[in-house]
Amino acid sequence: MAKRYELSEQQWDQIRELLPGKSSDPGRTAMDNRNFVNGVLWILRSGARWSDLPERYGKWKTVHKRFTRWAKAEVWEKVFASLITDRDNPYLMLDSTIVKAHQQAVTGKGGAANQAVGRSRGGLTTKIHLVADSAGRPLRFLLTPGQAADISSAPELLAGMKAKAVIADKGYDSRALRDLVRAKRMRVVIPSKINRKRAIRYDKEIYKQRNLVERCFNKLKHFRRIATRFDRLDCHFMGALHLAAAMIWLK
Numbered sequence: 001m002a003k004r005y006e007l008s009e010q011q012w013d014q015i016r017e018l019l020p021g022k023s024s025d026p027g028r029t030a031m032d033n034r035n036f037v038n039g040v041l042w043i044l045r046s047g048a049r050w051s052d053l054p055e056r057y058g059k060w061k062t063v064h065k066r067f068t069r070w071a072k073a074e075v076w077e078k079v080f081a082s083l084i085t086d087r088d089n090p091y092l093m094l095d096s097t098i099v100k101a102h103q104q105a106v107t108g109k110g111g112a113a114n115q116a117v118g119r120s121r122g123g124l125t126t127k128i129h130l131v132a133d134s135a136g137r138p139l140r141f142l143l144t145p146g147q148a149a150d151i152s153s154a155p156e157l158l159a160g161m162k163a164k165a166v167i168a169d170k171g172y173d174s175r176a177l178r179d180l181v182r183a184k185r186m187r188v189v190i191p192s193k194i195n196r197k198r199a200i201r202y203d204k205e206i207y208k209q210r211n212l213v214e215r216c217f218n219k220l221k222h223f224r225r226i227a228t229r230f231d232r233l234d235c236h237f238m239g240a241l242h243l244a245a246a247m248i249w250l251k
Contacts, residue, residue: 007037
């Protein structure tokens, strides 16, 4: 079971030079980077507590402390950003998913304040907003409390993005977003809400591609610590999310 959670030789070769502590960096080198990343992947995949980390990956407190340090330094985001340079962008797809926040994610000083945790039908939740490419691979994430409207994060998700078309479900149907997408010279492939007096036509064949962004969320949720939020701080949860997303690009 352990091996299927760990980096293959090919995957390791793709990221080894992106991590802190490589031989070209000043100061001490991190000879155990691979074992450390494998330990973090074991936690993300299994959904186990950090204290249950197998001893072969080192002392759990040391591994956890290093993970949080890298998360605060946005190391995981930088690794992810380095992997998406060959993205395929004929279409951009927007979507969101709600993940339940475990009780340990809202404990401690300050509770859930300012940490993208809110109340929705599922109780205390976080919403992950995502833009994916034409192959259904993640390109950018945003976190909001679970009750936030999908469309509120769309402009930030699309900032600086270029494609032939933007695909999204009717939850993103608004005049402001349509105007924004058209201003970027991209087609709008979004069905109308049921309360529109006059439905707006859209390309139904292109819209069929939207299932790829849903599949992307399914792949991310194979990591149990993404499917349920255990991290109290946004930066820790985002670090885990970017590492999980990097694994999709490494396949």
